[in-house]
Amino acid sequence: MTIRLTLNGEEREFAAPPMTPLIDVLRDDCHLTGAKPVCREGFCGACMVLVDGIPTVSCLTPIALVEGGKVETVEGLTSADTPPPVQAALEAHDAVQCGMCFPGMVVSLTHLTQPGECDASRAAIKAGLTGHVCRCTGYERIVDAALAVMEGRQ
Amino acid sequence: MSEVAERAVQNLRRRDARDKLMGRTRYTIDRGDRGMLHAALLRSDIASGKIRRLDVSRAAAMPGVRAIATAADAPGRAGLGIADHPLFATDIVRYCGEPIAAVAADTEAQAKAALAAIAVEIEPLPAVLGMAHALAEDAPLVHPDWPSYELLHAGGKRGGNVAWEASVDRGDVDAVFARDDVTIVETDFEVCRQNHVSFEPRATVAHFEDGRFHIESSTQVPWTVRNTTATVLGIPPSAVRVTVPPVGGGFGLKFDCALEPFAAILARKSGRPVRLVNSRREEMETCLFRENAQIRIRSAIAPDGTIAGREAVVLMDCGAYGGEQVFLTTMTAHTLGGNYKLGAARIVSRAVYTNTAPNGAFRACNGVYNTFALERHTDEIAARIGTAPDAFRRLNVIGDGDLGATGQVFEGEVLRPMMAKMETLRAQTPVAPLSDGRLHGRATTVGTWFVFTGPSAATVNMNADGSATLVTSGVEIGSGSTQQALPQIVAAILGLSPEQVTVRAADTDAAGYDVGVGGGRTTVSLGAASRTAALDVRTKLLKVASDMLEAASEDLVLADGRIEIAGAKGSGLSIAEVASHAQLHLGPIAGTGAFAAANTPAMAGCCAGHFIEALDIPVFAVHDCDIAVDPDTGHVEVLAYRVVQDVGKALNPRAIHGQVQGGVVQGLGYALHEEADVGPTGQIRQNSFETYRVPLAGDVVPVAIELHEGAPSIGPLGTKGAGEVPILNVGATIACAVANATGKAVHALPLTPPKVLALLLDSAPPPRFAHIKDRHIDNRLPPDF
Amino acid sequence: MSPLSSPAIIVPETLADALASLAELGADGTPLAGGTWIMRAPLRDEPMAHAYVALGRIAELRRIKISAKRVEIGASATHAMLAAALERCDDLAALRNAAAQSANPAIRHAATVGGNLCARRFPAPDLATALLGLDASVEVADAAGSERLTMEAFLAARGALGPGRIVTKVIVERTGHRSAHSRLPLRKAGDYPVAIVSVAVRLDDADRIVEARIAVGSVEGVPRRWTALEEALAGQPIAAVDVAAIARPRADRFTGRDGVEAPGWYRVHVLPVLVGRAFAALTSAAT
């Protein structure tokens, strides 16, 4: 089956079996290895991408369901040389350790820190991150960074 | 040197953060190569059996299949202490998930399809699934041939299903327990397994080129991978080169050789690069877990509240092969035997074979559950003799000049001042009283850990442009040590900024031997080797500069990228000028450094079967928490968590704080959420993120942290490892606080809501191990086995 | 490519086309909604179907119609859509909270009402439990026509709709009940609840309970009503009644399922507490 979609702003076409998880097409066919297949069951968030602007677990999304849609991966969010606010804040807060969960975190936080998406409170941010697991950092610095972005400071 | 130490201190950011945040970092799982094959393993689905037939001919003829490997391709056995572990199950299958054959094909789907076409018949044998069974009189032997295995470390006792036994005997314990003025307290404890859940699974890409193997791997121990691969393949270690891309989490999981030899064999057979990556299910089911353990502690308390004598039995399930647990029997003496002054001590620690997935190393291995048992036992003692737990601890903790369990003499007064700091920290971070019917609990615990010193090597190359390159076998597993502490040390010595120090990724062809990244040793062992190498470079630079400037070496100072004559700023030269002058006229400047364990002595004759008899660098921790227990559902909420950690010297305080927060949260998982156990067929029951619950953002709190500096350390610039210890007493602290909140004796972890509710309902009897015998001697192998 | 890749997929734009495709495929065809259950089939050691008919592009299945009398929810509405649509329907707080609290944000944007009702051998569906408490009815259609089932009848046959049949919508009558949803995950959030109690209560002018509907999910394999408790509560003044105390001796009507995450006794034991919490939410919402 031929699937057409806009990937990180570019029109793309793939020939892939339709029930292939989006993550496998991104990684194997497009060499976009930012998103990670960690649990493949919707619990960890490491495979998060934006589909039509909404954070979506690419491990449980059959490629056929994004036909005609707009997919953005962490690579697409950070194509510029200077990191966008979320990435800059995470870097400034020394939040990163092994880094495997961060591509997914960055995608969700990019969405969450848009005006009107989420209250600028620790509790609300944590609720927004329910579908993300980080095994290294203990989360709090990620929350600090998100708060900083929401409050417009770095 | 102290001014160098001060210069080394800074909250340097990680140089790898930006690429990680942009999704550009290529971990092992992200690597690909033209013509690369994909491999998969056929694993046993039963726990114990005899392989009657294994026929791969039909699989070999399947589309896309390029190579198949079985036991015949890997003749050697590896292990730690005992060579008991073949690469593939050979004749006998010993656990669910044990590899039987490996296939490499053009695609992963083809490899998996080929696995299904392998004909294998396994005749089931009785399986030993728990330690009670393993230690029973008539238990089947997991390794009937154990006496014939090659011994790799002398001194341990072995026999039957006991893979290894280490013991400590100091003083006359029988006499102490026979006294009529002592109060005797005895408790049994049990803990289940913990899965590391490192986000990057074990993964490897192997190449066979020009007669040598090149293995790229997600590992903490490139040299172990090199040596073990050589052992099981029956080739010289020099035929194996290991390089390590950024590692997506380790926590001890990757402290052993894993998938690498399979991929290596398949690469040699196919002549193509081969990629082998565990699925999440494979990771969950064959994780080298933190072992499940059973513990009995008995203490005799003198009327003055001191501990006159203590004996303990610690059973550690090593699974089907000895692995790390053989070594870890050593740790019991220092963890369960730690924290407190003991009049007399008698401790036995046994690694027990079962037909289950082998266990391994996990952050503060062994220490986490022994600290839990010790601290809960300590609270029970305090309650029994009617003393406040904190007062009992202050009286009994190890101080300057006190003897440890193995008779080691501890230096410095560390734990008591740390406890005092904790009191202050508590007062600064009060929690509001509960008004919702939940039960409030609090606890303070202490813990003893160490730095696993061991050999390391480093080279520093001084480049003509004024930058330096640090070459070691240190791996970046996420903790940041190779990104922060190591370049900070080298830069401080050379008068550079850390950004000017390039850190080479681990490569066994480029750098000398290293034990690996684990045991909190990177900053200490690699740091010490790097420091020596940098000092070597510094001496050479100064010599050249002194010639160029016609000034004595002693009058020169290195700072800010320049070498100046002391007191005359601007009089000197840039380091780049000196380095390029040297390069042109004398050849490039380089320095080397090496480090090895100090081998601090124990008391003669009191240890048997130990790999480490005394701690070169002890590390202490004091933890404290407030919690709320929901009496209706058993949910435990952490209200506040506080850590005072002995760090020697904090080179990068912000990085250490990050390690403490992360380590405490992993400990909260162990204490409250994470449960892994073996089901009736020998399979691990929690095989997914759905069933194995790690803490999420909503479950954690910001940890209040105070770093305690100044305790003695042989580490470079007075440092100690700081990344491993934060997890050490979390289980202990939470357990003591839950006991405090509920008034119930907590004897097992984790404290999931159903377990806590059962405690509150008195419906779960405390563990009482019939297979741990009343007389200590009956828990030990006979003397001359 | 992973072994997931072989099945075919049809993505119709209209309900008629979807039903025609399913009719044609017969036993080989399976509806695909958000995919959050289907895509995990390999993890459950279940085979994938031969062909899927995607329901996500069919506008009428995504519609949520709200009137003073009833709410009609298209089967392809996601949890997130439902939670947003019910923002002002306080009488349906149980359903709104079920939609807003289950799973995690990304899953709530993908998983649908139809998938929640139809996922086979799924013991912990929040929406299905809430809809049972609200006494919703389910419209099931095939190429030949449609029929309405009560939630109870639907759940009894769950997974056995038969080839070619799908859920098209769920209808909730607004009958002046108040409702509340109480779920118990083991962590703060993010996991499947080990027990769910969803209640809908109608009061008379004196604030006595005229009717209480209490649905229990995740405790047994399929959600069901706690009729013994419902009967015992009828006629009680809501402000004074100790619901948990009345519930406690009646919890033994359930046989808790043992699971890897929690033993059966635990699920049953927490029911009185959950029902107490749900009633507390009802009364606090009213004041």
Ligand SMILES: Cc1cc2nc3c(=O)[nH]c(=O)nc-3n(C[C@H](O)[C@H](O)[C@H](O)COP(=O)(O)OP(=O)(O)OC[C@H]3O[C@@H](n4cnc5c(N)ncnc54)[C@H](O)[C@@H]3O)c2cc1C
């Ligand atoms: C990480 C995670 C956490 C979760 N937590 C929760 C939770 O806490 N509470 C909760 O309730 N749910 C939870 N879920 C969701 C739940 O388990 C199911 O995955 C989800 O409800 C399925 O919806 P779907 O639209 O994705 O269905 P699909 O996966 O597309 O389909 C599921 C089944 O329903 C059938 N089906 C779908 N639509 C129809 C229809 N209209 N007519 C007939 N058959 C149909 C399909 O054929 C398939 O058999 C969670 C899911 C994940 C991944």
Ligand code: FES
């Ligand atoms: S890999 Fe998709 S959520 Fe974990």
